[in-house]
Amino acid sequence: MSTRGIRGAITVDANDEKQILDASIVLLNEIVAVNRIQPEDIACVWVTVTQDLDATFPARAIRQMAGWELVPLMCSVEIPVKGSLARCIRLMVLVNTDMSQAEIRHVYLGGAQALRPDLSAK
Template identity: 75%
Template sequence: MSVRGIRGAITVDVNEEGPILQATVEMLNDIVKANGIVPHDICSVFVTVTGDLDATFPARAIRQMEGWELVPLMCALEVPVKGSLEKCIRLMVLVNTDKSQQEIEHIYLGGAQALRPDLTKA
């Protein structure tokens, strides 16, 4: 078994608590489903947001999901590069898995598909 990183990103249209929390849950649920993982397999989740998303902590949404209460979570601001994608939430999920790096499915939703078109499914 190895520790693997699973990346995810999603954009929201507005800097409001509801949309930020909903988008976070949507992205994490897609990561879990695509990779066949359960909270017990998760080492930790690192969450970043762009500076224009300050209405809430996205980790609040994860903490409220059943089974995720004990998973270590941390939020931070994304590096503010000029011209970069706005209103974006990113996840780095560290998971214990038997899957190879090539078998991991990274999830990019909404406007965040532009970040990694090579990993975005059509």
């Protein structure tokens, strides 16, 4: 068994607490579903947001999901690179798995598909 990273990103329309929390849940649920993983498989989750999203901590939504109470979570702010995608939430899920790197399915939703069109097409 190895620890693998699963990337994901999603955008929201506004710096709104509900949108941020809802989008975080949608993204994590999609990562979990397409990779067939469970909370007990997760070593930790890093959540980052662009600087224009400061209405709430996205990890709040994950922590309130059934089974995710004990998963270590960390939120941080992305480096503000000029011209980068606005209102974006990113996840890095570290999972203990027998899947190879090639089998891992990274998830890019909404406007975040522009970040990695090569992975969004899978």
